[in-house]
Amino acid sequence: xxxxxxxxxxxxxxxxxxxxxxxxxxxxxxxxxxxxxxxxxxxxxxxxxxxxxxxxxxxxxxxxxxxxxxxxxxxxxxxxxxxxxxxxxxxxxxxxxxxxxxxxxxxxxxxxxxxxxxxxxxxxxxxxxxxxxxxxxxxxxxxxx
Amino acid sequence: xxxxxxxxxxxxxxxxxxxxxxxxxxxxxxxxxxxxxxxxxxxxxxxxxxxxxxxxxxxxxxxxxxxxxxxxxxxxxxxxx
Numbered sequence: 583x584x585x586x587x588x589x590x591x592x593x594x595x596x597x598x599x600x601x602x603x604x605x606x607x608x609x610x611x612x613x614x615x616x617x618x619x620x621x622x623x624x625x626x627x628x629x630x631x632x633x634x635x636x637x638x639x640x641x642x643x644x645x646x647x648x649x650x651x652x653x654x655x656x657x658x659x660x661x662x663x664x665x666x667x668x669x670x671x672x673x674x675x676x677x678x679x680x681x682x683x684x685x686x687x688x689x690x691x692x693x694x695x696x697x698x699x700x701x702x703x704x705x706x707x708x709x710x711x712x713x714x715x716x717x718x719x720x721x722x723x724x725x726x727x
Numbered sequence: 728x729x730x731x732x733x734x735x736x737x738x739x740x741x742x743x744x745x746x747x748x749x750x751x752x753x754x755x756x757x758x759x760x761x762x763x764x765x766x767x768x769x770x771x772x773x774x775x776x777x778x779x780x781x782x783x784x785x786x787x788x789x790x791x792x793x794x795x796x797x798x799x800x801x802x803x804x805x806x807x808x
Contacts, residue, residue, distance in 0.1 A: 617808055633807075634735060634736060635807070636733065636735055636781075636784075636800055636802070638784060639781055639784040639800065640807070642784055664807060664808075675808065676807070676808050696808055699807050699808045700805075700806075700807060700808045701805070702786075702805065703805060703807045703808075704735065704781070704800070704802050704805055704807075705805055705806065705807030705808075706735060706736035706737075706803065706805065706806050706807075707806050707807075708736075718736050718737050718740075718803075718806075719806045720804060720806070721803070721804035721805045721806030721807075722804055722805055722806070723779060723804045723805075724779050724786055724802060724805060725786065726777075726779050726780065726786055726787065726788050726789070727785070727786045727787040727788040727791065
């Protein structure tokens with residue numbers, strides 16, 4: 583069975599390295615979910631996004647989510663890396679790499695991880711708009727305990 | 728007892744700081760901490776009555792009993808990914 587790995591980092595994400603670190607000889611496939619900053623949200627032009635995290639808890643929660651997905655779908659390694667700080671349009675905010683012997687499990691597990699990240703992981707983002715304003719992006723309310 | 732209270736995003740904007748050391752009576756629960764913050768006569772009076780809270784990095788209900796030295800984070804709606 584594989585292992586889970588999670589990190590919150592301030593540096594740009596390296597897709598090739600994240601995939602390579604996740605694969606082992608038992609795997610027949612690896613999927614990379616690559617979440618990037620888009621140039622608009624709700625009809626407003628976005629120039630940059632500033633991500634903040636409760637870093638220690640975010641890493642714990644990412645690890646729990648990866649463990650849940652590995653247990654449920656029997657995948658190999660799952661690696662989740664979330665970036666924080668100021669990101670420009672096109673830069674990656676999250677990478678989720680899932681390795682597995684077969685592709686079906688990898689797709690299911692990858693989808694589960696990103697959906698849970700959006701619901702549970704204590705990360706926030708503030709958008710900067712072309713006209714100069716900055717606003718926190720409305721989010722999901724996690725279940726309390 | 729004293730609990731370390733952490734604020735993020737919109738709640739940080741209300742608090743004007745990342746964290747506060749809050750003194751509470753023995754036996755206080757999460758709900759008591761929130762009530763005290765809301766009653767302090769600051770912008771924190773705009774906190775929800777029952778914000779999502781994590782105690783020592785686990786999501787915790789409002790009835791959770793607090794202990795001296797606990798780290799209590801007030802978690803506004805999350806927007807990661």
